[in-house]
Amino acid sequence: MERESLLNPGSTIGIIGGGQLGRMLAIAARQMDYRTVVLDPDPGCPSGQVTDGQIAEPYSSRDASRELARSTDVVTYEFENVDADSVSAAAELAPVHPSASVLRTTQHRLHEKNALLKAGVSVAPFRHVQSLEDLQQAGVDLGFPMVLKTATEGYDGKGQEIITRAEDIERSYESLAARKTELIVEQFVPFKMEISTICARTADGQTATFPPSENVHRNHILDVSIVPARIPDSVTENARLLAADIATQLDVVGLISVEMFVTKENELLVNELAPRPHNSGHYTMDGCDTSQFEQLVRVLAGMPIAEPKLHSPTVMVNLLGEVWVDTDGDPDWARALEMPGVSLHLYGKAEPRVGRKMGHINVVADTVEDALYIATEARDRAWRRSR
Numbered sequence: 001m002e003r004e005s006l007l008n009p010g011s012t013i014g015i016i017g018g019g020q021l022g023r024m025l026a027i028a029a030r031q032m033d034y035r036t037v038v039l040d041p042d043p044g045c046p047s048g049q050v051t052d053g054q055i056a057e058p059y060s061s062r063d064a065s066r067e068l069a070r071s072t073d074v075v076t077y078e079f080e081n082v083d084a085d086s087v088s089a090a091a092e093l094a095p096v097h098p099s100a101s102v103l104r105t106t107q108h109r110l111h112e113k114n115a116l117l118k119a120g121v122s123v124a125p126f127r128h129v130q131s132l133e134d135l136q137q138a139g140v141d142l143g144f145p146m147v148l149k150t151a152t153e154g155y156d157g158k159g160q161e162i163i164t165r166a167e168d169i170e171r172s173y174e175s176l177a178a179r180k181t182e183l184i185v186e187q188f189v190p191f192k193m194e195i196s197t198i199c200a201r202t203a204d205g206q207t208a209t210f211p212p213s214e215n216v217h218r219n220h221i222l223d224v225s226i227v228p229a230r231i232p233d234s235v236t237e238n239a240r241l242l243a244a245d246i247a248t249q250l251d252v253v254g255l256i257s258v259e260m261f262v263t264k265e266n267e268l269l270v271n272e273l274a275p276r277p278h279n280s281g282h283y284t285m286d287g288c289d290t291s292q293f294e295q296l297v298r299v300l301a302g303m304p305i306a307e308p309k310l311h312s313p314t315v316m317v318n319l320l321g322e323v324w325v326d327t328d329g330d331p332d333w334a335r336a337l338e339m340p341g342v343s344l345h346l347y348g349k350a351e352p353r354v355g356r357k358m359g360h361i362n363v364v365a366d367t368v369e370d371a372l373y374i375a376t377e378a379r380d381r382a383w384r385r386s387r
């Protein structure tokens with residue numbers, strides 16, 4: 001029953017995965033006086049710096065995930081590349097949200113696309129690739145360009161090849177087939193914009209969606225999120241309805257992040273799902289009255305969820321390792337924070353590497369244009385790149 005699953009402040013949330021998403025979840029939990037324990041092998045991980053406890057074992061260890069479940073009241077995970085069997089093992093001892101079955105679907109691009117089709121959701125035409133011949137046939141069926149992807153373990157564009165002509169098929173196939181995971185190939189979508197919408201869903205089926213963000217990627221890594229997205233209101237509304245529909249049809253309890261392409265005709269094609277907080281939802285920390293992390297804490301605790309509202313236009317810019325590398329480890333935060341409406345979020349990662357997500361800047365302003373200008377300028381200042 002509903003009341004049985006209500007966890008009051010003082011209860012403990014277990015988090016599998018110790019990255020920045022777990023860290024920001026733990027900070028939101030702490031605000032409401034929930035306790036947190038993280039499972040991550042790295043003793044200095046971003047989450048472990050702020051959680052009450054850490055089990056420093058591999059995520060794939062069943063014993064460790066059972067130990068996490070035994071020492072907490074509810075368990076969640078903050079990235080998809082965790083072993084679904086160890087999540088199932090935890091589920092024998094504590095509620096796990098979203099379920100191991102949602103994880104299994106969303107961690108495998110083919111299962112994910114098939115689940116979306118079954119739910120009546122539009123996706124780019126795709127083919128399962130089990131041989132070079134399959135990929136050659138896909139070139140005939142789908143046309144060029146097409147995007148070859150590993151079915152599992154891809155992120156930030158890793159495990160992807162864009163194939164622009166038939167002559168490149170063999171080389172792309174060889175390069176990804178070497179990874180020994182299943183492959184999928186998709187038609188390249190000439191989108192006019194990428195957006196994402198995060199939906200929260202409770203155990204009793206209530207949903208609430210955050211405003212969609214307009215996402216700009218650089219080198220396949222999210223660079224900037226702009227909210228409100230610069231699309232017609234009807235498309236915004238459709239994106240929210242679509243995300244809520246997916247959450248319901250997949251029976252998600254927790255958060256589901258839905259990445260979509262907006263076509264020239266303003267159609268929405270779903271690209272991928274993530275059953276967790278999302279980089280493109282970091283704007284909610286300063287732009288909304290409830291953040292994605294607080295919302296997830298509420299779902300996990302069985303508390304009522306908020307109907308999140310954007311109170312001001314907000315832009316997020318990611319801070320990747322190059323900001324540190326290019327400034328010899330000394331970004332100019334003071335100059336960045338001189339700009340109005342800037343909030344700095346850093347993840348506590350000791351080692352900056354090019355392309356590594358180290359933090360983000362949120363900027364809240366009166367208009368989207370102002371927020372975009374200030375956010376870019378603040379990052380350039382930290383990066384010591386401004387004139």
Ligand SMILES: Nc1ncnc2c1ncn2[C@@H]1O[C@H](COP(=O)(O)OP(=O)(O)O)[C@@H](O)[C@H]1O
Nearest residue numbers: 124147154155156157158186187188189217272
């Ligand atoms: N079918 C496609 N058509 C056009 N662009 C694509 C397609 N698939 C992926 N991309 C581009 O590559 C980015 C990363 O791909 P995605 O499938 O989201 O993988 P991941 O985020 O896990 O690396 C997308 O955000 C988009 O910019």
Ligand SMILES: [Mg+2]
Nearest residue numbers: 156259271272
């Ligand atoms: Mg993606």
